[in-house]
Amino acid sequence: xxxxxxxxxxxxAAVSVAVVVALGGSGLLSPWWSQFVDDLGQxxxxxxxxxACWLTAARHAGAQRRxxxxxGGAACGWTIGQFIWSWYQLFRDDALPSPSAADAGYxxxxxxxxxxxxxxxxxxxxxxxxxxxxxxLVMVLDGLIVVGALFVxxxxxxxxxxARAGAATPFAYSVAIAYPVTDLLLTxxxxxxxxxxxxxxxxxxxxxxxxxxCLSFSDSFFAYLVSKGAESMPPLADAGFVAGMxxxxxxxxxxxxxxxxxxxxxxxxxxxLMLPYLPVxxxxxxxxxxxVRGISMDGVEIAVExxxxxxxxxxxxxTLIENAVLLDRVxxxxxxxxxxxxxxxxxxxxxxxxxxxxxxxxxxxxxRDGRPLAVLFCDLDDFKGVNDRFGHxxxxxxxxxxxxxxxxxxxxxxxxxxxxxxEFAVLLEGGGDPGEPAERIMAAIGRPFDVGGETVxxxxxxxxxxxxxxxxVSSADALLRRADAAMYAGKRQGKxxxxxxxxxxxxxxxxxxxxxxxxxxxxxxxxxxVHYQPIVRLADATVVAVEALARWNHPSLGPVSTDVFIxxxxxxxxxxxxxxxxxxxxCRDAAAFRGSWASIAVHVNTSxxxxxxxxxxxxxxxxxxxxxxxxxxxxxxxxxxxxLPDLSAAAGAVRRLGRFGVRFALDDFGTGYNALAQLHALxxxxxxxxxxxxxxxxxxxxxxxxIVQICTGMGVTVVAEGVESADQAVAMAAIGCRYGQGHRxxxxxxxxxxxxxxxxxxxxxxxxxxxxx
Numbered sequence: 001x002x003x004x005x006x007x008x009x010x011x012x013a014a015v016s017v018a019v020v021v022a023l024g025g026s027g028l029l030s031p032w033w034s035q036f037v038d039d040l041g042q043x044x045x046x047x048x049x050x051x052a053c054w055l056t057a058a059r060h061a062g063a064q065r066r067x068x069x070x071x072g073g074a075a076c077g078w079t080i081g082q083f084i085w086s087w088y089q090l091f092r093d094d095a096l097p098s099p100s101a102a103d104a105g106y107x108x109x110x111x112x113x114x115x116x117x118x119x120x121x122x123x124x125x126x127x128x129x130x131x132x133x134x135x136x137l138v139m140v141l142d143g144l145i146v147v148g149a150l151f152v153x154x155x156x157x158x159x160x161x162x163a164r165a166g167a168a169t170p171f172a173y174s175v176a177i178a179y180p181v182t183d184l185l186l187t188x189x190x191x192x193x194x195x196x197x198x199x200x201x202x203x204x205x206x207x208x209x210x211x212x213x214c215l216s217f218s219d220s221f222f223a224y225l226v227s228k229g230a231e232s233m234p235p236l237a238d239a240g241f242v243a244g245m246x247x248x249x250x251x252x253x254x255x256x257x258x259x260x261x262x263x264x265x266x267x268x269x270x271x272x273l274m275l276p277y278l279p280v281x282x283x284x285x286x287x288x289x290x291x292v293r294g295i296s297m298d299g300v301e302i303a304v305e306x307x308x309x310x311x312x313x314x315x316x317x318x319t320l321i322e323n324a325v326l327l328d329r330v331x332x333x334x335x336x337x338x339x340x341x342x343x344x345x346x347x348x349x350x351x352x353x354x355x356x357x358x359x360x361x362x363x364x365x366x367x368r369d370g371r372p373l374a375v376l377f378c379d380l381d382d383f384k385g386v387n388d389r390f391g392h393x394x395x396x397x398x399x400x401x402x403x404x405x406x407x408x409x410x411x412x413x414x415x416x417x418x419x420x421x422x423e424f425a426v427l428l429e430g431g432g433d434p435g436e437p438a439e440r441i442m443a444a445i446g447r448p449f450d451v452g453g454e455t456v457x458x459x460x461x462x463x464x465x466x467x468x469x470x471x472x473v474s475s476a477d478a479l480l481r482r483a484d485a486a487m488y489a490g491k492r493q494g495k496x497x498x499x500x501x502x503x504x505x506x507x508x509x510x511x512x513x514x515x516x517x518x519x520x521x522x523x524x525x526x527x528x529x530v531h532y533q534p535i536v537r538l539a540d541a542t543v544v545a546v547e548a549l550a551r552w553n554h555p556s557l558g559p560v561s562t563d564v565f566i567x568x569x570x571x572x573x574x575x576x577x578x579x580x581x582x583x584x585x586x587c588r589d590a591a592a593f594r595g596s597w598a599s600i601a602v603h604v605n606t607s608x609x610x611x612x613x614x615x616x617x618x619x620x621x622x623x624x625x626x627x628x629x630x631x632x633x634x635x636x637x638x639x640x641x642x643x644l645p646d647l648s649a650a651a652g653a654v655r656r657l658g659r660f661g662v663r664f665a666l667d668d669f670g671t672g673y674n675a676l677a678q679l680h681a682l683x684x685x686x687x688x689x690x691x692x693x694x695x696x697x698x699x700x701x702x703x704x705x706x707i708v709q710i711c712t713g714m715g716v717t718v719v720a721e722g723v724e725s726a727d728q729a730v731a732m733a734a735i736g737c738r739y740g741q742g743h744r745x746x747x748x749x750x751x752x753x754x755x756x757x758x759x760x761x762x763x764x765x766x767x768x769x770x771x772x773x
Contacts (some may be wrong), residue, residue, distance in 0.1 A: 006265065032090070039086035039237050045245035046079030049211075052249035057425030067120040068252055073111030075248055078215075081105020082241075098492070099175040106219075107175075112183040113212055117190060119728050120205050146188055149279030149308050168762070179223045183216035204251050214240040229405070263754040280312060294549075344397055344418040347403035355425055357418035361474035362429055366467045375427040377483035378406075378441060381459035381495040385423040386451070394451040398458070401451075405444040410437045423478065438462050438498050446496075457570060463487030465501040515572045517554055518565055522577045527554050529584040532755070534749035535603065535719060535741045538733040543596075545635070546755075547603040548586035549748050550578055559738035578608050583623050587634065589751055593628040595758030601633045606669065607636040612649030620657060631661025637688065640666050668721070670707065679716070687711050689742070690721025694732060706736040712736060 007264065029150070057065050074704040091663040102613050106190045190209035218240025283305060290296075344352035350358070359375070366373045387395040399422065406416050406424060414426040414437070427433050444565030446462040463486030465479060480500045490497035521527040522588040528550065533547040552560045569575040583604050610616040624631050636657075654664050666687035669675055670693055679687065693704045704720075713720045723742035732740055746754065 018586060036090060039082070039090060042238060042241045042245070043082050043086060045242045045249070046075055046082055048073035049245040049248040049252070050079055052252040056252045063119050064256060067208075069117045069585045070112050070116035070119065071248060071252065074109045074116060075245060077108025077112065079105075083110070089618075093589055100174055101593070103175050105266035107178060107182065108132075109215065113186060117208060117212070120208065124169075146191055146279050149283045151583060162719050176223070180220050184221050187555075197214050198325075204254050204256060207247055207254060211244040211251065211257065213244075215244035216240075218244070249328040267367075280308060283308065341699075343539055344610040346699055347400055348420050349403050349406075350415055350421045352417060355419060355427065356476050357372075358415050359427055359479065362427060363467060363473070363476055363479065370465040370468075371429065372431045372481075374428040374433065375465050375479055375483040375489045376428065376438050377440070377463040377465075377480070378426065378445075378488055379420075379461050379491070380422040380445070381461055383458055384457065386456050390451060390454055390456070394454065394456075396447050398456065401449050402445060405442060405447075409440040409444045425483070434464055434466060435498065438464055441500060442496070458509045458663050459496040461487050461495050462498045463490060463501060464498060469501075474578045514560070514565060514568045518552070518568055519572070519574060521552065521554065521572055522581075528552055528578070529750070530579055530582055530589070531748040532589075532751055533741060534746045534754065535739060536745045538720075538729055538738060538740045541745060543600060543745075544739065545601040545603055547605075547637070548582050548589075549605075550582045551748075559617075563677065576610065579610070580619055580623075583620065584626075586625045587627040587629045590633055591629040593755070593759050595756065597759035599633070599757055601635050601663070603635045603637050603665065605639050606636045608644050608650065611638065611644070611653045613647055613653075617657060618654055620662060621660060624660075624662070632663060635663040636684065637664055637665045637667040638684075647678070647681050651683065654684065658685075663734060664718070670703070678718070679711075679714070684716060688719045688721050689737070691742075694720045694728065695721050701731065701735065704732070704737070708736045 006091060050072050053068045053075060057068035059071065060068065081102040081104065084105060088102075145587070190212055202321065217604070218238060221240070229521055238735040287305075289694040305742070342351060342357075343349065344351045357581075360374050361576070362371070365371045383395065383398070384753060386398055399418075402424070403416070403418070406426070410416065410426055410428070417425045417427075419425045425438070428437060441464060442460055445458065448455045450458050463483045464484060465482040467473060484499040490499040491501070529552075531549045531551045532546040533549060534543045535547060536542060537544050550562060550566065552562075552565050554560060564576070567577065569578045583606070586602045586604045590600075606616075620634075620636070623629075624634055631655045659665065664682065666675065666678060666684050667686055667688050668690040669679075670688045687707070689704060689707060693700050693707070695701070709719050715737065719739040719741055720728075720736050720737045721741050723729050723732065723740040723744045725744060728742075729740055748754070752760065
């Protein structure tokens with residue numbers, strides 16, 4: 001209940017009660033006028049409560065209207081009884097008969113107040129969400145404990161005295177005993193309902209209940225004085241009547257505020273917890289007071305108190321049992337939620353989160369103790385076709401059967417997880433050849449599946465990676481990426497394959513690890529080398545030039561295929577560093593050639609996409625000058641792994657470097673982008689025929705002959721690549737090709753293995769060794 005809502009009515013009520021008590025008990029007035037002020041205060045409070053309830057009821061509906069109408073009737077009856085009592089007390093000389101019409105009015109209060117507070121307690125305003133109620137058995141026990149404890153309190157203070165005092169007639173005795181009994185029942189109901197009511201109604205109910213308790217207190221005190229033969233009741237004791245009716249009026253004037261009442265839910269829980277103990281504590285205080293005063297407990301008190309204590313013990317036992325059951329349910333719920341958080345709902349396998357956690361743990365043990373570890377990444381082949389043909393329900397049934405077969409194909413200690421729609425991962429620990437369970441999985445998945453009466457066949461592609469091979473991995477994600485890369489390599493090979501991971505997987509699927517290693521190599525300069533392959537004159541096999549070729553031998557990965565790491569360098573934007581490294585090394589080595597190699601040229605590959613960039617031209621010029629190499633001894637081979645971005649800019653760069661003395665060749669001619677157009681636009685000095693055209697005989701020979709004729713007419717030298725046999729060399733020479741390169745004339749290798757001894761020492765050697773024109 002918001003503070004501002006009831007603060008003014010409460011203040012008015014408090015002032016009114018204080019005025020009545022102060023005037024009536026001050027001693028400044030005569031006894032008759034003191035009684036008049038006291039009775040007038042009670043009558044006025046009752047009338048105010050009646051009007052407040054009935055007038056505000058017109059502005060409400062539902063439970064808020066009902067409880068005000070009932071409570072207005074209760075206040076009206078009580079006020080009429082008070083009027084009759086006051087009339088006889090103030091204006092009649094004869095005493096009021098008992099029982100009388102005033103008793104009928106007073107006893108109207110509990111009869112009408114009971115449905116009023118029940119209507120208010122059970123009301124749930126709109127927006128008040130569901131609330132947890134205590135167990136029914138506990139509520140019953142709490143109610144019995146409160147009734148018993150309050151009965152002991154009432155019996156020891158009021159009810160016992162009234163019962164022992166008796167009355168002239170049974171009817172009079174019934175009326176006399178009705179007051180403390182109804183007060184007891186009303187008090188019990190108020191306490192129970194306030195403790196267990198909806199938070200939104202608790203504000204109004206608390207004010208209303210406080211008013212009823214005030215009325216019950218003064219009423220019980222009055223009955224106690226009557227049973228003791230007292231002739232009058234002090235005005236201070238009548239304050240409960242005035243305050244009680246004033247609080248009823250305040251409750252009627254207080255609107256319900258569901259939103260504002262919700263924070264009180266915590267206090268409501270504490271009220272319920274303390275509900276049975278406070279009345280029992282009150283009985284304990286009563287018994288101590290009686291013991292100090294030398295009043296012994298009668299049989300009724302002893303019996304009821306014993307029953308209350310027994311109920312309290314039973315209540316504690318029931319609460320303990322309920323708490324134990326609740327804890328078991330919470331534990332089961334937590335276990336169920338934990339399982340759901342780490343397992344796939346469809347197949348029951350581990351999910352990606354749990355698999356990643358176990359993989360991280362296994363990888364840590366591998367790094368610390370060297371324990372073997374392998375990962376299989378499995379992807380079903382043609383699973384989409386099952387969904388498209390039979391529906392997703394059939395696909396789900398298939399996935400559940402796949403999970404069962406996976407479990408049967410590996411050890412119980414291995415971890416199987418569903419990491420995607422039709423993707424599964426297997427963590428293999430404990431050693432052994434991981435290829436064996438992989439083969440068992442392929443065989444198990446390869447058998448037909450029955451999905452709803454339909455037989456379907458699917459395959460599986462598996463990528464396998466073992467920790468410790470092909471370089472260390474720092475994380476579970478990196479190891480899983482490797483297994484995934486191997487699996488996709490198998491997909492590209494035609495599905496249904498088991499592929500072991502390596503850094504030079506087909507199509508560069510292992511390039512993520514390769515890129516990191518290559519970047520590190522280019523930073524520190526270790527692992528890269530330059531090999532050379534001779535280019536000869538076909539007529540006499542004399543070496544006229546050498547081609548510089550990049551080679552990479554990683555410390556842990558071993559030799560990496562040139563095609564793979566060059567493609568990776570282009571993909572990650574580091575091809576410039578590779579080209580510049582080979583260019584600088586080739587210029588340095590060629591400038592140092594002696595003897596028979598003193599005049600031969602060196603061919604260096606460069607990306608055609610770099611032509612036309614000023615920094616590339618500057619790099620070429622600087623390398624030639626730095627090592628003192630004659631510019632005409634450097635020939636740049638333009639590789640066409642990507643189309644030229646600007647053909648005219650590339651042609652301009654070739655012309656400028658050509659004037660500087662550097663020569664150019666089109667490498668792998670016939671396989672690039674629009675080779676003839678480039679031959680026409682670029683003023684190159686050589687054309688290197690791709691090995692696919694240098695096969696003797698057939699259409700290849702005819703194409704090769706045409707290219708040689710075209711190039712000869714343009715003054716361009718032709719070199720045949722991939723010459724592997726003597727017949728091939730003779731055939732190329734016969735169609736007019738003067739130079740060749742291939743294993744027939746020597747494989748690529750380190751300079752010390754390719755060059756003759758005199759080419760690498762300082763002795764003077766002939767300098768008339770021929771080179772391509």
